[in-house]
Structures are given as C-alpha cells and as structure tokens.
Amino acid sequence: MRSGALDLRFVARRAGYALLTLAFILAVNFFLFRIMPGDPIALLARSQRLSPEALEEQRRAFGLDEPLFVQFVVYLRETLTGQLGVSLVSGVDVVDLIVSRLWPTILLVGVGTLLAAVIGVLIGIRGGWRRGSAFDSSSLYSSLVLYSTPEGWLGMLLLLLFAGWLGWFPAGGFSSAAGLALPVLALSLGYVGQYAIVMRSSMIEVKAQPYITLARAKGLSDPDVRRRHAVPNAVLPTFTLVVLSVGFILGGAIVIETVFSWPGIGLLTYEAINTLDYPVLQGVFLVSSAAVILAAFIADIAYGVIDPQVRQS
C-alpha cells in the first residue's frame, strides 16, 4: 500500500458520502419549515397581524397552495441555483444577507478554534504525559470548569470585567480589530478545556502502547519519545474532534456574537429568531451545515493521507 499518496477511489467515496449528507440536509431543511407546526405563513402570522386575505395572498406568493411534491421540486431547483428567498423583515435577498455577514464569523470562529486547539493540545500533552502531577490535576479541573461554562455567560463575564470595571474596551462597537480580542477569548476559552481533556486521554492511551516501550528501550530520551512517538499518534483523535466540533462552535458563535454585538452570521441568526424571519433561519441552517460537511470532508481526506488505515476501512 502506497502511503502518503492520495487514493482517488477513497476521495470519491468520501465525496459521495458528503454529497449524500448534504442532500439529506436539503430535505430536512425543507420539511422542517413546511411540515412541523404549519407552514411558513402560519408561522409568519404568529409574528405579524395579517388579515386572512393577506395570508392567502402570501401563501400563493410562496407557492404554498401547490402540492407538497411540487413545492419540494421548486425548493430544490431554487436552492441548487443559489436562491434562498428573501428576508421576511427587510426584503433583502437571504444569500446577500448571509454573504455580507460571513467574514466576521469566519474570522471569529477561525481564530477562536485555532487558538483553543493549539492551547488545548499543548495542555493535554503535558498533563497526559505526566498523569497525576500537580500540573495535570490542576489543568484537568480547570478544563472541566471551562467545559462546563456556558460560553455566552463567559462572554458577559469578560464584558463585566474588561468593559464595565476596567474600561479597557467599549461595551458596544466591537467591529474594530481590537474589539475581536474579547469575543475570540470567550469562544476559545469555551473549547480549550474540551480539547485539553481529549488530548490528555489520547496521550494516556498512547503512552501504554508497546511502541512507546520499544522507543524507550532503544534508549531515546523521555522528551524525544514524547515528541517523536507519542504526540504524532495522540494528536489524530484530537484533530478529528476539532473538525467535528466546528458545528458546535458555530452554535456557540451565535451566542458569543449576540453578547458582543459582533456583526456576523450569529448576530444575524439572533435577529432572525427575534423577528421570526424564517427564510433567514433556513438559510443560516443550510449554509452552516454545508460548511460543517465541507470541513468534515476535508478532515476525512487529510486523515486518509496521514493514516493509511483509514483508507482501507
């Protein structure tokens, strides 16, 4: 088996799987908003006072008087050609709305995840290698506290501390580059604990493996065994977790952006929740799901390149 080379059949299989997942998301997104407690117009009527005639008019405009199957075909055609409808509140095209809010979120989630992953992995390596040491137990307990902290509340705490008491940051206006610091801190603190815990148990598991004993028997020094044999093997599960948690982090970003008025997808979602702007919510769910599936796909391929066993399974 060639190692390191990209196996095209493997890539095709994973791509097929990703597309299948995406297709399922499309179906769920459709039925979620049509079948659950009525149709989007019934939902609209909950937020706005509309006369029965106006409701009927809206229903026709949305094609909701057509049979469900026809609606589904129309929905598929529109979604696949990049039409996600217009906001019920502002009348702006949902795609434009999402694109205009994309970069702040990518910046926040990207920097936050990277920071959390690097720090979490470093803490996990040290703690797991010296299990039971003072560093290990204190970092384990802090990781648990951070894992258990609602990230929105953590953000409020940072605001209370740095904006309210110390006055280092303005309480609003977090769109400047310096204003990125607090939201990123809140987001990464929330995940650093989780990554540290996984990296730690991964290190503990790897440490008990025969190849570590062999490496020691060869006379390698302790730091060398750790750096060259333990860490590369232990980091893989953490890597998968980081990628899979992107979906979770996107959820967390909704709260963080709300707390800090950070003008990204999360704040857009919060605004859409309050105005019951269903086309926007639908669009956000679709786009964030697609982003997560793409991330999982890339991780799969990367994993396959690093670890040949994955390709064979």
Added chain:
Amino acid sequence: MTTIAWQRRRRSWATTWALFRRNRRGMVGLVILIVFAVLALLAPLLVTPAEIDPALAPGRPLQSPGEAPPLGTDLFGRAVLDMLIVGSRVSLTVGVLATLGAVVIGATMGLFAGYYTGRPLGTILTALTDWFLVIPWLVLAIVLAAILGPNLLNVIVVIAVTSWALTARLVRAQTLVVREQPFVERARALGAGDAAIITRQVLPSVAPVIVAQGVLTVAVAILSETTLALLGLGDPNSLSWGRMIQEAFNAGAMSNGYWWWILPPGICVILVTMAFTLVGYALEEILDPRLRKSEAQ
C-alpha cells in the same frame, strides 16, 4: 434462573457502588448533585410563587448583597437566592427529562443499528446517527426551538431530539461486541427471536454504557438549555438559570455592574454541569474495564 440473574445484577451494582465510593472526583460530583437536587425538591416550600413574580416581589430593586436578602435583588426586587432555588428546579427538570428522551432515542437507535449491522436497517440507522453527529446540532436546536415556539416542553423536546447521537454511536459499538458473545449465540440456538435477544441479552449488557453516557448527557442538556434561554428561546414563564442570565443581560447587568445578579446563575450552571460530568467520567472509568485497568497503573 431469573432470580439468579437478578442476584448477579444486584451484586454487580453493589460492586460498582463500592468502586464509585473510592473515586474521589466522582464523589465530589455526587455530593454537589445531591445538594442541588435537595434544593430543587424543596423549592416549592422555600419560595412562594409571589416572591419570584416580577410584579409582586416584595424586595427593593437592585440591592447589592449583604443587605436584607443575603444575595441581593434584581431589577424587580426579587431575591437572587430565591431565583436560584427556583432555577435549580427548572434547569434540573429540563436537563433530566431531555436526557431521558435523548437516552431512549439514542439507546434504541444504537441497539438496532448495532444488532442489524450488515442489513439495510442497520445501515440506515447508522447513517442517520452519523448525520446527527456531523450537523451543527446547536444551530438545528436553535432553529427548531424558534419554529416550535418558546415553552418548557418544546425546549425539552428540542434538546432530546438534538443530543441522542453520541449515545447511539457508543451503544452501537458496544452492541457489535455483545452480538458476537457466546451467550447471545446460545440464546439464539435455544430459539430466542431478535426482539428477545435485544431486550433480554444485549440491552442488559450495554446498560452500563447507557447509564454513564446518560449522566454525561445531562451536563450537555443543561448547557443547551442555558444557551437556548440566553437567546430568548426558553420558556418566558419558567425561571431557569439561563433565563435569569438572559434577564440580567437585557437589563444591562455588565455595563451597570450588577455582578450579584449575573454571576450566581452562571456559577450554578457550572457547578451542576461539572458535577454531572465528574459522576459520568467516574462511572465510565468503573464500567469500562479498559479504563479501569489504566487507572490502576
């Protein structure tokens, strides 16, 4: 026959408890949980509905701690301590009920996905589980909660529907192992059908995994409730800890420095979530022989 099986099962739970008692982290978690559970159970005796009604609350608004009520009051004159006690009842109820739902869904999916692996039903259930593991489930929960509308039952349903997948995956993996055990084959040879094997042979064997994972799920469920409440998707009539934080946030607690209002509910969420996680980890260590061995090293 069944009496012997029951005796054996009771003995194994006794062993588990003996091991758990020696696990310091697990015991710390258990003690915290008992304290909050007692508070939650006694809540109706300790706090009257009028005391936490914004319109009827007797206290003066925004008292800082140390004056009349020990932990101060909020904007409406409600005592923070009273709200915390009521909040423990709401948050624990939502966490536990949502987890029960998630565990029932997850265990059923996992058992069937594992038992029927290699057949279409198993493949479909496994794919469905994988799908729920990959999608941004918190986003799904937020969207679902927004569609269903804010009330306590909907919050419970939304959390249950979005947090069963990990349980399903673990149960499936365990079922795959149990399925190949000699005692399952023996039961089949004696004429037991699929349903009987799943409920009588496989389910008792995977029960430890379900219990440990269930305890860990409560932690996630309580965090999810808090997140939904922070976004205004909780029940406006139930004062959970998350709802308390949201009200403090809306009242500008950070810029106005109402720390006594916004800190305690968050600390309670941390304590309870951590306690469930500690107990869950301890159970996992005890019930998973592989982890127990590494603990001894």
